[in-house]
Amino acid sequence: MSLLSLIVVTPLIGALLILAIPGTRTKLIQGVALVFSALTLLLTGYLYAAFDKTVVLMQFVEKLSWIPAFNINYCVGVDGLSVALVTLTGLLTMLAIIYSFNITVRIKEFFFWFLLLEVGMLGVFVALDFFLFYVFWELTLVPMYFLIGVWGGPKKEYAAIKFFLFTLFGSLLMLLGILALYFNSMPHTFDMMELIKQGSLLPRAMQIWIFLALYVGFAIKIPAFPFHTWLPLAHVEAPTGVSVILAGVMLKMGTYGIMRFSFPALPEATKWFMPFLIVIAIINIVYGAFCAMAQKDLKKMVAYSSVNHMGYCMLGMTAMSGIGWNGAVLQMITHGLITGSLFFLVGVIYDRAHTRDIDAFGGLAAKFPVYAGLMIIQVMASLGLPGLAGFVGEFLCFLGAFNVWPYYVAVGTIGILVTAAFFLRMIEKVFLGPFNEKWAALKDIGFREMVAIVPLVLLTVIIGVWPKFCLDLIDPTITYLVGMIK
Amino acid sequence: MSNLILLNPEIILACAGLLILLAGAFIGESRAKLLFHLGTISAAAVLGMVVTQAVMAAYGNGTMWVLDPAAQLFKFIILLATVFTLLLSVNYHAIQPRHVGTYTALVLWASCGMMFLSGAMDLIYLLISLELISISCFILTGFEQKNPRSAEGAIKYFLMGGLSTAVTIYGISLFYGATGTTNLFNYVSSVDLHFNDPAYIMGMLFILVGFGFKISMVPFHFWAPDAYEGAPTPITAYLSVASKLAALGAMMRIFASVIPHYAISSTLVIAVLAALTMTVGNLTALFQTNVKRLLAYSSIAQAGYMLIGLVVADPIGRESVFFYALAYLVTNMGAFAVAMVVAGKTGSYELDAYDGLARRSLGLSIVMVMFLLSLAGIPPLVGFVGKFYLFASAVNSHTYLWLAVLGVVNSVVSVYYYMNIARRMFFSESKDVSAVETDIYTAGVIFVTSAATLLMGLLPETFMRIVKGCVSFHS
Amino acid sequence: MTLSYYLALSGLLFTIGLFGVLTRRNVIGILMSIELMLNAANINFVAFNRFLYPGQYAGQLNAIFIITLAAAEVVVGLALVMAIYKNIKSVYVEDYNILKG
Amino acid sequence: MTETIIFYMLTAVILLSALGVVLLPGLMHSALCLGLCLAGVAGIFASLGSDFVFAAQILVYVGGIAVLILFVVLLAGSASDKIVRQVNDQWLPSLLICAAFFWAFLKITGYFSGIPAAAAPSPSVRAIAALMLGDYAVPFELISVVLLASMTGAVLFGRRKAQ
């Protein structure tokens, strides 16, 4: 069994193990969940270390015949694009699990679904066979449904089913696209690398149709306007740990899919689609930011800011150049770190105050200096403050896209301003000003929460100052991918 | 005539039914369960025979019937469903001990009819098999004599069945008039002659009605929800699986194999009906509050999906139907089994019976979610592979891509009501928190079907190969 | 007499039977109407056999099979009518409407 | 000529009694009409020279089914039948549908128009018997299972004291 399979299987073993433990032994269940997620993280860390950054081709490839009738293989492998996301997934899942130790009801089920979710996410990022990719892609759906539906907020059931239906619709269309690709390849294959080679030979109209089918599937995950309406609801209703995963990893699956496959395999369609994509990206950026500005609910604000940030990501993709794509990938990773930690932080305050209404607070900085400090750092990172992780990705996205779409990019900068505006307003209302005595009894951030949040903050700073250790991983792969389209 | 040996399984099954009927008259009520066991064993034995035949590649044909891999596949499916049904019936409360013999015999005869049906190469032969199925199923549906729902379901089933049989027979008579034969062996050579013959066209359409009724194709599906709801639950499962799949198999034989594809002026009609079937089934299912009824509508929709492959009718289309039939067999059986267990505990088939089931029995809930997701077509379960196969055939055909798109939309709709059950199990609370026990027979069925649901989803290759081997009808 | 006369007769009989099935309130009436339709088919079989395929006997044989099937069906049908009559004291099909929706 | 007269007479009997089956309010009358109608059909069979079918029709249908129905009517019928309306609300659409059907049948009839009988009918019993025990042996046996099943059902439901 190769390293990648091991990475995917480890959480699965954990999940099954948890299923076997009686539900009353909560400590044990938590322990198992932590151990297996930590093990997965270690393995991904090892993957990161063992990964040869100078090689652009797929590494750690393992190919086993699975369904020869359809020429379907169990084929996994990673390149610079996926390695980063795999590591991110491992990290965020473990931190989310640590944070989720505050879950008190139905612990067994929670961690079972959570680890199962991790299997799906990791699988998506390592799969090299489109069928396998699709299976993992859908595998994330069900655990997420239950995680939102059981442990979520007041409108959890509605949020859960909406999420499920939206995503399923997209992914089934994607399935049709995949099938169309399959039947147009010679010999019929689901092998992504092979399809990428053959896709460009398809006639233009066919490429466009397939591209659109795939795009809808990916766009719903991203979520790109106008498919984003599931997102605020799902994010807000989900329990904290799940929101983190949702924003930190799941959204990346969409952009990852587009970059991994749609662009390189369907170059003609990509060129055709670019003018639309840039418009969508700009709408995401500006519209997402404005929507966030209107929010009174902290979590919803962060959720809409995700719409905005994924807009940057798409903006970077429209560049069709190494700069923009580097930015897009970096943005994926940093958004995972930053928004993930923001959801944690919002969770921290919600756990204490049981409200997320921005107007309900005031002056918390005086009382909770550590919490306020962490929050301000991450907010600054989110609004693209240089020196923190958000900036580099964002800047590269803008820089890359500017070459091709200068005027759109100029409009898109409004998003930066509005993001700054709503985040600062939030800080002003929540942390600054006179202290609201109503919250005098609250405690500052606790140890468990620190353990979950601080690594993300540190990484935010580290990547901000020294993006090399991320970009070195990505750059060769991206250059290669861009080369394929041109 | 020596070929009759190939029909041994059917003959033995019919005789077993007769014997069990007789035995029922002599065995005391307290030991009536023995009859179930006998029935199960004989069905299993016949299943063994069928498998043996398949393994030994014992194929052949008579004047009116044929034994080809496709027929064997469907016989296999039918017998498996029969075994499951009988196992589920063992502890079903509404079957009185004194009627167990009758019940078992009727199930076996119905299965026997289905087995004949799957090899039918003559319309009269086919008609008689259909009647055997229908008549047995009418009686089985109304088996809970004290239950007005059961009686009502049966009579509605019967009346719909009567009309459609009448129409079908009239269709066969027209077909006979147009072609001079009811035999499908001889028919092929002369198909071009009466391609535009109104009697032929009308005849085919009328015959389609008969099949449409059996597989509950819209708009001939109206009996299904009512009969399913009224029938004893094992019979509901049996109707939704065995009866439907057997008819589908025969339909495949006629509409997707025997008659050359180009010669079916009704392909477009079937395509439209397939679209209608999945859409109406799913949309109506959205509003059901009774699980049996919900599953009834869901199985209507499932028939719609399967018709995609029938419409496409090229080898991959046929394979996809065969595979989906297998998938549908295990999944739907399992779902009904769980529904039975829950109803056995709560005494209700209403959806609220599922409230908080996850708290009461997590394993059962997870298994049920698995079945539901498989029906909805979510990987890595077998339902997904089946749907994948079906959609693949549609995408491959280009002409019927729209059916695949519609299928996609419908799958999304279906998730809503499938997950609604899951929602109740996992998200809602119930007053009663006592654990739900499962008896050994039902547990066995649930275990086997759930294992198959998962394993066939993860490792479908073997089954795909089997299905590929079955794809060429003898004709 | 030519074939078309018989076919027309059969068609009319079928249509009358269908009308009965669709409109007769009494369940036994419906049963009888179905019998009419089956008979119509039988006329077809025999007529086709006689006029188009005189050498064969398949048509007649089919008619016999169908007569038998009709008998079986009627028996079951009447039994079911008895069964439901025990539960719902009515022979009018509109009254069988617990199951719907 | 005689043939024509017989045909028209039989047709009149069949159609009128069929209408009686469908339209007469009393179930009892309907059942009697059914018997008459079936007999008429038997006559058609006879006029077509199908002796065996004719016999079967008389024996099974007229002698069996019609009588059976009559019995049931006697058992389950009630006096109110004659007062209560026997036709439901959907007669108009039904009528239209039936008209459509008939229109379709006329097309078929038209397609087969003008085909005279080729040869005089010959006794068919022997030939049919040969077929039945030869090529049609399997369905022939199968039908016995059908009958068995229906009988079982009748017994099941027919018991006086169903528990």
Added chain:
Amino acid sequence: MLEYVYILPLLSFAVAGLILAFGRWLPLKGASAGILVAAWGFSQGLMLFVKAIQGTITLPYEMSIPWFSFGGNQATLGVYVDGLTIAMLIVVTAVSLLVQIYSTGYMHGDPRFKRFYCYLSLFTASMLGVTLTNNMMVFFMCWELVGVCSYLLIGFWFEKQSAAYAGKKAFITTKLGDLGFLVGLMVLFYATGTFEISKIQELAHAGMIPAAAAGAAGILMFLGAAGKSAQFPLFIWLPDAMEGPSPVSALIHAATMVAAGVYMVARLYAVYALSPIAMDTVAWTGAITAFMAASLALTCFDLKRVLAFSTVSQLGYMMMALGVGGFTAGMFHLTTHAYFKALLFLAAGSVIHAVHTNDMREMGGLRHKMPITYITFLLGTLALCGIPPFAGYFSKDEVLAAALARNPVLFAIGAMAAAMTAFYMARALVMTFHGKPKDAHKHDHAHESPAVMTGPLILLGAVSVVSGFVLTRHEMFEHLVNFEGALPFELHHVNHSAVALFSSIVAALSMSLGVWLYKARPDIPAACRETFSPIVNMLEKRYWLDAFFLKLVDIGDSLSRFMFSFDFNFLDQIAIDGWAWLTLKLSKIQGWLDDHVVDAALNATGTITMSAGRMARLAQTGLVQNYLLFVAIAVSIFAAIAFAG
């Protein structure tokens, strides 16, 4: 020496972290560490300056390490040192050092004393980054960091709502400008293919950058400078920024950060020099700013705001100087202004520290109570007004001379601004230190500040007096900071002495007028306020610029609400509620309507589906003859299809 200059910002960053983490165990709660580093930095700067003057080091010096690569491009981290850098370096380190020393007194006893020093160090580090960096990307990063420090420090006393608000305002206003900077930077990148300053300069000097691109980049980046350096129309944040502690105002909002915009323009002067339009934009914006801000200071009663407007006005001067081609003049003014404006702010801080108010109407007569503060403030005022031989005289003269050389109108505006400057500074001086105490209570409690505060004042006072004179000896400053490229326009010849004479006379007259009016005849200004009330009103409303930007914010707010309601009501609901309404109507036919269904029907397609489902369900009437009819209809349709064709 030069090789280690990169340590300066790194060390400052480190110290910021150190203070945050271990401040409570360090002497003076960590202030000592900050001061030490600043002192060392200052000494380094001074040494560099001396060596540069002596010519013992070769300039420019560049050193870099690879930072990260992106799509075939290499970003670097490094330092670029030339005369301009050294001039700025000294300003930054010197003011930072003095302010930090001063703050140990000013901030004494503040509960967040430690954090204050952490922020100051962070600021110093970022500012050093801006000064020293060799590439524009890092420049932009540090530029933004500086902005954040400013945000944090303005809102340092965040319990005060106004402080929190002012911090946010400052950040967002400068961010608005930074959007331009960002886009400009991208234009520049695609015009030159690099972010490195030396390469950009090389290309610019070689004329390899198209004039259009250079102009576009220049103007866009100038937007950023306008935000940071508080140029028209983005200067609105600076007066509000006075909510921060006075040392912060001195360091950030007088001497260093606000000068960063000017420094940026100077840094990329080669690019600006390619485009006359860009140059003119800079010059005219500067002139307008200088004039407007000076006029705004006339009516202001808040001591620090007067100084803030004055700062804005002086920054306008610097910009104007750069825009008219007076590269050296602008930077010279930047240098001298940094000292005397820091001095003024610190002195004002000292006053405020003593009387606990910013309002000049509550002060008065403080000169006896606070002699050192008074004298240093006076020195600063004289320097600012351009009275010879104080520092401002030298620099301002050069600016005005440069303006005259380019365009007499600019000169006229500049002169008017200079006159107003002298007037309002005289007014401030008189109202604060002369006359009778207006608020006896506050006056009684006022006392001279401690030595840690007066020390820096004295030092700065000395520098304000001599720096202009010293730096013009042997054209020392010009030798260090000059622009070698060609300007895009011709300059007129100007008689420097005449301009100097003229401007000092104007300043002196205007200042005397101010002193006389406010000391002898305070009734006249009051009467003027009455007579010219529309104008006064306009000035107090700050030319309605604040209202304008508030309106913008309002528009943004309503836009955001609109978009969200679109998102919530339309995309997610209305389309949906419309259907839900229809569905409701439909469902009235049947009595059942599951609450859950309505809820789920919040989805447009969902609702269509649902209503279709209801319709489909209607067919299942439960009446078997209906079913039969449906079947018959279906079959007849079949027949119709079969025979129609």
